[in-house]
């Protein structure tokens with residue numbers, strides 16, 4: 001066994017232990033060696049050649065922050081149709097670390113000023129934009145102009161006008177655009193959608209969802225220019241998604257209320273919390289809440305002949321659920337691996353993504369309608 005085969009088999013062993021996905025990249029488990037070896041340039045080039053020869057599509061992650069580093073890169077160890085081929089980062093130390101840790105050839109590493117050069121890189125098939133919300137539009141449009149397919153993190157953009165430009169750029173370049181809606185690949189959320197859309201417990205009579213956590217002062221999420229809004233943009237969007245997939249409908253009107261600002265210093269430009277009420281075409285009311293100062297995470301449905309709910313509902317794993325008939329139990333899956341694999345498969349099969357740009361645009365339109373209702377104090381009719 002040569003040196004690189006030995007490294008690969010060690011990596012496989014570590015992945016089998018499941019440690020890659022819990023972010024233990026720098027932990028020494030066994031005395032004498034780090035659990036992740038350091039790839040040489042030659043090994044990195046060979047790795048990419050091997051993945052390509054296996055027919056996988058190359059993904060470049062743009063913006064190596066918490067989500068890219070904590071979830072997406074580890075998930076790419078578990079994908080069958082795509083692999084981590086490149087990175088785009090403004091932080092040279094991250095470039096160095098990722099290059100060695102994940103085996104990324106130097107030619108596949110970009111910063112924001114060299115980003116457009118990715119156009120001539122045949123290793124990169126898909127660009128995955130994982131930047132702060134206000135930067136999504138620019139980097140998705142540039143990706144399309146570079147002739148690459150694109151996955152964009154949620155929320156797709158901070159305005160509907162930006163979503164339109166992103167969709168138009170991808171259409172013009174004949175490239176696919178998908179949104180990082182991982183919960184569309186989670187068995188608990190899929191079951192909620194099945195139970196709701198098929199009226200398994202009769203017609204829905206009430207739907208409610210909430211997602212909140214305690215946000216740290218000073219982060220970009222609390223800056224309206226970068227985030228587009230507060231907890232609604234960041235985590236409320238999961239509730240909006242859930243209301244649409246549990247009912248199979250798009251809301252037609254909304255009322256909304258901003259919560260009290262008990263910590264105005266922490267929230268100078270965005271809401272601290274917010275509640276809203278959607279009217280669905282069937283007449284059903286769907287009640288949502290999002291917060292940056294309180295923790296909650298649930299999705300509950302009441303129907304004529306029973307109830308069904310999950311909580312936590314929107315996490316990466318550890319979901320739990322129950323219906324009138326008993327507990328819901330599904331195997332743990334890697335949501336991000338499934339999501340990226342399905343996007344890649346959609347490209348291979350020449351079909352649209354299950355979570356396309358149009359869905360991202362719809363949700364940004366719904367987010368904006370909620371803010372309009374919150375500001376005006378009026379019931380806002382939602383235009384398609």
Ligand code: NDP
Nearest residue numbers: 063064065066067068089090091130131132133153154180
């Ligand atoms: P982070 O703040 O952790 O990372 C963002 C990264 O973007 C930074 O590390 C940096 O990477 C890059 N960046 C470039 N310019 C700036 C700037 N001006 N300010 C801050 N960062 C900048 O954010 P997250 O990873 O948590 O979120 C990124 C996106 O992913 C968001 O849109 C968020 O909504 C989404 N997200 C989705 C999740 C999901 O479950 N689908 C979960 C978490 C986030 P670098 O140093 O490499 O340049």
